[in-house]
Amino acid sequence: MSDYRTNTSRPSGADREHIDEGPNPLGLEGIEFIEYATSKPQALGQVLEAMGFKPIARHRSREVLLYRQGDINVIVNAHGRGAALTEKPVIAAIALRVHDASAAYQRALERGAWAVPVQVEVMELHIPAIHGVGNSRIYFVDRHREFSIYDVDFTPVPAVDKNPPAIAGLHFFGVVQYIGNDRSDDWTEFYSALFGFTALAPETRFGILPKGLILQSPCNTFYLQLIEPEPGVLDVEDDECFQRIGLGTPDVPATVAALRTRGVEFVPSKDPTQDSKGALTRPTMGNAMFELVHHTRG
Known part of the structure; x- marks a missing residue:
């Protein structure tokens, strides 16, 4: 690095x-x-x-x-x-x-x-x-x-449509990155100085997991969410990683319903009034999970 x-x-x-x-x-x-x-x-x-x-x-x-x-x-x-x-x-x-x-x-x-x-x-x-x-x-x-x-x-792959349609308008929204204790400023500087990302106001939140700091790409097409460990957790700098993909959709409940018919399981909602904002799939294979975020392109 x-x-x-x-x-x-x-x-x-x-x-x-x-x-x-x-x-x-x-x-x-x-x-x-x-x-x-x-x-x-x-x-x-x-x-x-x-x-x-x-x-x-x-x-x-x-x-x-x-x-x-x-x-x-x-x-x-x-x-x-x-x-x-x-x-x-x-x-x-x-x-x-x-x-x-x-x-x-x-x-x-x-x-x-x-x-x-x-x-x-x-x-x-x-x-x-x-x-x-x-x-x-x-x-x-x-x-x-x-x-x-x-x-x-x-x-x-033979006989496969190379441009399969997206379910319920799914598209890239962003990526969640786990970072070490007190590393938000370091990573914000890294992404802003190298790529031109800008940090959004702390009160700006997307989806149902309002944690960390959100950076917006200079092309305004995707976001990075930087999440530090919970307070009191020992330093985990060695475990810094890209943790999961965020997928945007204009209708979260409809997307959740469509994916459930395909066998996808979701983490139970703690507040049903927030279900239209986002959803999180249950981890599989240890940590393979996806976050849905209400987002309309353009």
């Missing part, structure tokens, strides 16, 4: 004002995919299919499967992570859509990010990445329109 992130010091030799390139310095345009790593890809695949995702493509050379519904892409990676690969799924990477991947990557490095060496096989795309929280990666992807990264690195 970068010294800038962990110690919140300025990158040496760089004047912050000289590299400021506006409110969206890396040209972010949203989330391209979320990647899970697990040694039990079939089990996680069943969880995703219950949530409405369809397996639409396999990686040409790795044990990696692409799931999709609407414009939400989830990658399940069971390839070559050695001892770090466990049965319990972990969010191993987030890919961010950008206007220019190479330029975004270079600007991130200039701002103090640490590069991740990427091993590319024959006939594979090179997708630049930097270190994220814990052992995760943050990728930069600029091929997400007519021609995508999946057209090169993946082979379609």
Whole structure:
């Protein structure tokens, strides 16, 4: 990880004002995919299919499967992570859509990010990445329109619609990140200085879990929620991680009803008057869970 992130010091030799390139310095345009790593890809695949995702493509050379519904892409990676690969799924990477991947990557490095060496096989795309929280990666992807990264690195699953519709208008809303004690300022500085995220007012809340601090992406298409341990809990900095995905929907109760018919179980609501704001699926496989948030695009 970068010294800038962990110690919140300025990158040496760089004047912050000289590299400021506006409110969206890396040209972010949203989330391209979320990647899970697990040694039990079939089990996680069943969880995703219950949530409405369809397996639409396999990686040409790795044990990696692409799931999709609407414009939400989830990658399940069971390839070559050695001892770090466990049965319990972990969010191993987030890919961010950008206007220019190479330029975004270079600007991130200039701002103090640490590069991740990427091993590319024959006939594979090179997708630049930097270190994220814990052992995760943050990728930069600029091929997400007519021609995508999946057209090169993946082979379609036969007889499967490559653009399955989303259940009840589901879409990416954001990602919840668990952080260590008293680390909100550090992580806010990391995301604001590198990417241009802005912290929302403390009273701004979404869904039914009003905890932590919410950061808005500079492209205004998704959010990060930073959650510290409960008061009195011992320091857990080593357990910092991306914890779960938030999915937006214009009608939470209708989405919950549709997913329940598919076998998805939800954590019982403590306040039924809040059911229209959000819902949380029960954890499966240890910690695979999804948060629904009332949100209308645009």
